Amino acid sequence: MEQPIGVIDSGVGGLTVVHELMRQLPKEPLIYLGDTERCPYGPRTKEEVKQFTWEMVRFLLKKNIKMLVIACNTATAFTIEELQEKLDIPVIGVIKPGARAAIKSTENNYIGVIGTEGTVQSGAYSYALRQIKSDIEVISLACPAFVPMVEKGILDGPEAKQVVETTLVPILEHDQMDTLILGCTHYPLLKDTIQAVAGEKITVISSSEETARETSTTLDIHQIANGDDPMPPHEFYATGDLNIFIEITQKIFKDSNFGVLTIKHADLRHV
Template identity: 55%
Template sequence: MQRPIGVIDSGVGGLTVVSELMRQLPKEEIIYIGDTKRCPYGPRPAFEVAEYTWEMIDYLMSRDIKLLVIACNTASAVVLDDARQALDIPVIGVIHPGAVAALKATENLEVGVIGTEGTISSGAYYEELKSIHNDVKVVSLACPTLVPLVESNRYTGEEAKAVIREALEPMLDYPVDSLILGCTHYPMIEREIQDVVGEDIHVICSGDETARAVSTLLYHEQLLYTGERRPRHLFYTTGAKAMFQSIAESWLKESGLDVRETDLKLPKATRKVKSGMEEF
C-alpha cells in the first residue's frame, strides 16, 4: 500500500513520534503537519482544539493518507474518539500507548503524568490507566512552561534546565516510580527531565509504543508498504518554516527535509467518512 501515513501535532512535538515511525517502519512515507502558529493547544478550550485539529485532519485526508496518528496529547484527549467514528481510515492517538508503556515499567503502581493544562484537566491518562489496571495510583501535573521552551528552540542550556526543574518540582513529593511524558514535546527534553526526577524513575515516552501500535495495525489491515522505493517524507508547518526546519532536522538527524508552510485552507471540505455518516 503506497499511500502515506499522516501525523498531526500542535507543533514540533509530534516529531518525536515521527522519529520512531521512521526507525520502526523505514519503508513508509510520512506526511506531517505541525500547527506551530497556534501552538500550544494545552491552554485552549476544547472546542478550539477540536476546530484546529479537524483542519489538520481534513488537510491530510485530502492527500489520501492510509492511517492517521494524532501525535498531540491534548488533541488526542479531545478529538480521538470522534475521529475514529468519522474517518474511513485507522486512527491512533498517543495516550493509550503511553499508559501501556507506563504499566509495563512500574513496579509499585505509582505513576506520574506530566502534560499540558488541557491534557491534564481532561483526565485522559488517569482514565486510561485505570481502565487497564484498577489498582494503579496516578499523580498528574500540568507543566505549561515546557512546550513554549521547546517550540522556541531554547530547550538546552542552564536557563532551560532551571525552567524544567521549577516545572517538575511538585512531582518530586510523590513516590512515583514511572513518569509519563504526556506531551510529545517533552521527549526533546527527556534527558533534562530524567536529571530532575532521578535515575530511579522510569521516564516514559509514548513514541516507541505508538510506532509499535501503528506497525501492528498496518500489518493486520494489510496496509504495510513492502516495495523497494526510497520514502520521501513531507513536513508542513503553519508557522515559521526556518525554525521548524531547524528543529526537525536536528531531532530527526536528517538534512534537506522537505518542509513547507501551509495555512491549512482547502478549496472545499474533503473529509472522508465511514459509510452512512454525513460527509462534510
C-alpha cells in the same frame, strides 16, 4: 507513490513520534503537519482544539493518507473518539500507547503524568491507566512552560534546566513515584533534562516507541503496510515560521538517514 501515513501535532513535538515511526517502519512514507502557528493547544478550549484538529485532518485527507496518527496528547484526549467514528481510515493516538508503556515499567503502581493543561484536566491518562490496571496510583501535573520553550528551540542548557527544575517540584515531592509519563509529545525533546532532574530512581516514559508499534500492528491488521520502497519520500508541513521548524527538525533527525524529506508551509485557512 504508496499512500502515506498522516501524522498531526500542535507543533514540533510530534516529530519525536515521526522519528520513531521512521525507525520502526522504514518503508512507510509519512506526511507530518505541525500547527506551529497556533501552538500550544494545552490552554485552548476543547472546541478550539477540535476545530484545529479537524482542519489539520482535512488538509491531510487531501494528501490521500491511508492512516492517521494523532501525535498530540491534547488533540488525542479531545478528538480521537470522534475521529475514529467519522473517518474511513484507521486512527490512533498517543495516550493509550503511553499508558501501556508506563504499566510495563512501574514496579509499585505509582505513576506520574506531566502534560499540558488540557491533557491533565481531561483525565485521559488516569482513565487509560486504570482501564489497564485498576489499582494504579496516578499523580498528574500540568507543565505549561514546557511547550513554548521547546517551540523556541530551547531544548537543553541552563535555561531549560531551570524551568524544568522549578516546574517539576510539586510532582517530585511524591517519593513513591517510580515512573513518569511524558504526556506531551514535545516533552521528549527535554527528556535528558527531565531525567536528570527527576533522578535515576524514576523511569521516564515517552509514548513514541509504543505508538510506532501500534501503528505497525494497525497497518498489518488492515493489510495496508507498504513493502516496496526502502527509502520512501516524506513531507513535513508547518503552519508557522519555517526557520525554527527546520532548525528543530535538523536537531531531531541529525543522525538519521530516512530518505528524501521536503519541508513546506501549510495554510489551513481554506481547508
